[in-house]
Amino acid sequence: MGRQVSGTRSSEVTVNAQQRLGALEQDPEVRVVVFNSAVPDFFLAHYDIAAAPSRSATSTAPTGLSAWLDVLARIAEGPFVSIAKIRGRARGAGSEFALACDMRFASREHAVLSQPEIGLGLVAGGAPTHRLPFLTGRGRALEIMLTGQDYDADLAERYGYVNRSVPDAALDGFVADMAVRIASFDKAALTEVKAFVGEVSLPAHDLQACTSRAFWASAARPAGSGSTPHRNRAWAGPATSRCTWGSTCPVSTTRPGRDGHRPPTTSTPRHRFHRTAAHQHPKELP
Amino acid sequence: MGRQVSGTRSSEVTVNAQQRLGALEQDPEVRVVVFNSAVPDFFLAHYDIAAAPSRSATSTAPTGLSAWLDVLARIAEGPFVSIAKIRGRARGAGSEFALACDMRFASREHAVLSQPEIGLGLVAGGAPTHRLPFLTGRGRALEIMLTGQDYDADLAERYGYVNRSVPDAALDGFVADMAVRIASFDKAALTEVKAFVGEVSLPAHDLQACTSRAFWASAARPAGSGSTPHRNRAWAGPATSRCTWGSTCPVSTTRPGRDGHRPPTTSTPRHRFHRTAAHQHPKELP
Amino acid sequence: MGRQVSGTRSSEVTVNAQQRLGALEQDPEVRVVVFNSAVPDFFLAHYDIAAAPSRSATSTAPTGLSAWLDVLARIAEGPFVSIAKIRGRARGAGSEFALACDMRFASREHAVLSQPEIGLGLVAGGAPTHRLPFLTGRGRALEIMLTGQDYDADLAERYGYVNRSVPDAALDGFVADMAVRIASFDKAALTEVKAFVGEVSLPAHDLQACTSRAFWASAARPAGSGSTPHRNRAWAGPATSRCTWGSTCPVSTTRPGRDGHRPPTTSTPRHRFHRTAAHQHPKELP
Numbered sequence: 001m002g003r004q005v006s007g008t009r010s011s012e013v014t015v016n017a018q019q020r021l022g023a024l025e026q027d028p029e030v031r032v033v034v035f036n037s038a039v040p041d042f043f044l045a046h047y048d049i050a051a052a053p054s055r056s057a058t059s060t061a062p063t064g065l066s067a068w069l070d071v072l073a074r075i076a077e078g079p080f081v082s083i084a085k086i087r088g089r090a091r092g093a094g095s096e097f098a099l100a101c102d103m104r105f106a107s108r109e110h111a112v113l114s115q116p117e118i119g120l121g122l123v124a125g126g127a128p129t130h131r132l133p134f135l136t137g138r139g140r141a142l143e144i145m146l147t148g149q150d151y152d153a154d155l156a157e158r159y160g161y162v163n164r165s166v167p168d169a170a171l172d173g174f175v176a177d178m179a180v181r182i183a184s185f186d187k188a189a190l191t192e193v194k195a196f197v198g199e200v201s202l203p204a205h206d207l208q209a210c211t212s213r214a215f216w217a218s219a220a221r222p223a224g225s226g227s228t229p230h231r232n233r234a235w236a237g238p239a240t241s242r243c244t245w246g247s248t249c250p251v252s253t254t255r256p257g258r259d260g261h262r263p264p265t266t267s268t269p270r271h272r273f274h275r276t277a278a279h280q281h282p283k284e285l286p
Numbered sequence: 287m288g289r290q291v292s293g294t295r296s297s298e299v300t301v302n303a304q305q306r307l308g309a310l311e312q313d314p315e316v317r318v319v320v321f322n323s324a325v326p327d328f329f330l331a332h333y334d335i336a337a338a339p340s341r342s343a344t345s346t347a348p349t350g351l352s353a354w355l356d357v358l359a360r361i362a363e364g365p366f367v368s369i370a371k372i373r374g375r376a377r378g379a380g381s382e383f384a385l386a387c388d389m390r391f392a393s394r395e396h397a398v399l400s401q402p403e404i405g406l407g408l409v410a411g412g413a414p415t416h417r418l419p420f421l422t423g424r425g426r427a428l429e430i431m432l433t434g435q436d437y438d439a440d441l442a443e444r445y446g447y448v449n450r451s452v453p454d455a456a457l458d459g460f461v462a463d464m465a466v467r468i469a470s471f472d473k474a475a476l477t478e479v480k481a482f483v484g485e486v487s488l489p490a491h492d493l494q495a496c497t498s499r500a501f502w503a504s505a506a507r508p509a510g511s512g513s514t515p516h517r518n519r520a521w522a523g524p525a526t527s528r529c530t531w532g533s534t535c536p537v538s539t540t541r542p543g544r545d546g547h548r549p550p551t552t553s554t555p556r557h558r559f560h561r562t563a564a565h566q567h568p569k570e571l572p
Numbered sequence: 573m574g575r576q577v578s579g580t581r582s583s584e585v586t587v588n589a590q591q592r593l594g595a596l597e598q599d600p601e602v603r604v605v606v607f608n609s610a611v612p613d614f615f616l617a618h619y620d621i622a623a624a625p626s627r628s629a630t631s632t633a634p635t636g637l638s639a640w641l642d643v644l645a646r647i648a649e650g651p652f653v654s655i656a657k658i659r660g661r662a663r664g665a666g667s668e669f670a671l672a673c674d675m676r677f678a679s680r681e682h683a684v685l686s687q688p689e690i691g692l693g694l695v696a697g698g699a700p701t702h703r704l705p706f707l708t709g710r711g712r713a714l715e716i717m718l719t720g721q722d723y724d725a726d727l728a729e730r731y732g733y734v735n736r737s738v739p740d741a742a743l744d745g746f747v748a749d750m751a752v753r754i755a756s757f758d759k760a761a762l763t764e765v766k767a768f769v770g771e772v773s774l775p776a777h778d779l780q781a782c783t784s785r786a787f788w789a790s791a792a793r794p795a796g797s798g799s800t801p802h803r804n805r806a807w808a809g810p811a812t813s814r815c816t817w818g819s820t821c822p823v824s825t826t827r828p829g830r831d832g833h834r835p836p837t838t839s840t841p842r843h844r845f846h847r848t849a850a851h852q853h854p855k856e857l858p
Contacts, residue, residue, distance in 0.1 A: 123768070160423045163429050
């Protein structure tokens, strides 16, 4: 029953995600959805500014939020348990997606999380500013958002950015066992428990909407007065010298040829939806 | 000045607790109350559904909440410092009780905490869904509530479920030193500090009341469509094959003879109230 | 561009801080301010009750809060990133100051944090009761506030009291690298991100104002019925037998000659403001 959604551009991921979420929300058998990455090195690496649905797309989203925030809110509030299995890089939108999930488990050896937008003069638009404090506390949320630096799995666990850092060899089994266990429970009870926890730990939609507006406003203005290698270093991160935004990276648009900024050479990351219903074992897709 | 409340059924514990709390609330000398367990293996293991006061009992509770939530709210908001010393199992209502205390210290070797209600298709009714996020953050609160699995003391500390995991041999001294220290301080200042912290970290009473209603509603409905060994495994937990709910366990009522579900063979857990006034050393009761 | 503010009495620190904050708030180049201590053993050790501006000084503060709360709120909400580098003792007002900063990094070997006010029957007046739960969670915030005990850097990190404990030899470089990195980013984006995080993690001003009123009320009343060595032990802390409040210590005023309570023999702690603008390396002042 595992299903896969992939897109070579984030707008496709967003649209596919919205369509897929509608199906997941209405399927009475779906109790758990595990999100992982089809490309080993990436969880979900970027949000495609150029191809993103315009802000007018907002009107059609069930939550009334813009397309990306709608996806995140429905992951966070939907009638199923959402688990992010993070094996590669979860930066920017990838981190935002993971933060919207109910739980996050990260490969000790391979996971990298960050919100690097600040390095480009951008305000992250998927409300990580409003989700991180409920996970890491205020001080560590500010550190993550204001430095834009990378966090490996062990530090992410110490900070509460992920639930737990798990040795890579054990990660699949760990998450599968948890998904199967949860999928054996009563869906009504799972949904009520999730809603109750959300009453004291989810940011209001109107606060989230502000982050999206701030993101577009920051993308439209010149990226600040400072321009140093740190800006790009923050973006590319210590684990790679490649920008993970590809052809849609705002830096490449506004500052072509800048040092340390090259389009990625690997294939575009794809994103996989993986649902677990009662009595089913999660299937790993090839 | 140590006093003991014990009951062979949870309804007695609840009624005794309500009576006892009235005395504690009005005693100008009581600064600290340490809660521990009289039976080595248990902190407080269960809430007695069959014998529990009916929902109509609500009207007489000072907080206006139902009996069990009234006990928990008065522990959390009362004019004394409440410390849970957790040496054995604190599952279900035992965990809820510990979560209502101001602080929690757990035996590294022997403590086990969990909210296993979800494994029976139940929604926990003592508002752990609303208390855990203020201790562990949203992601770990969801994990604890949605998996129903056991947490040992060290993992509970990493998650913030308890303040600290303490080696068993040092636990009594550690808690006693802290209780004596706090009991030497000014009661008015202690009460004001506790109230100030509560202003930003206690769930509203009306949110708590919803969890009690959801608990009774979930106990009344068939326990969901799925019925696998995981359901019982979640309940009994890895540390024991015995159900800790005894004769009032909803599983034994609705599914007699189910594998892995047997009534407990040890005596019913008892609960001990232990108060520490100024200048007094905590006394361990036999 | 490093600048220093020092005062031999806290009232001077407060007034200087308010003046300095006005300049920092209006300087379009200031992105990061690092606060550390000019005296090795202290971060900021005390608040000077005797010399403190009267409550009527409130009317002139931009936030409408009393002088000390005004300083703290402007650190927490100002258009610059504030980092506390904690190498020595940050007790009482020093801890309150650190808690108001966006991030806190502590010397593993030398940092000590605490809110020891409770040991004197005082309610801390700089709203640590309302800030700590957003960093450490409710249970650990209550422990810190109700025990008044000292926390070294490693335990402070485990509790979330500081972002991270850093080996002393690496602390200066760690904080400098972070400050330079952040200072290379766009100021508008930094400010918006800080504001967004604050929307879900800063206590309301009116709640903060209550703590100041409770502090003055607690300072005016007799310090409770209990009077034991623990009271002073809590204040002086395990790392020193000297009271860190000096001549203005309420204990020395109300209980002269009490055992274990002696005026400090070192010079009065001074406090240093250290700002980092874009492209500037933080300078360590002699």
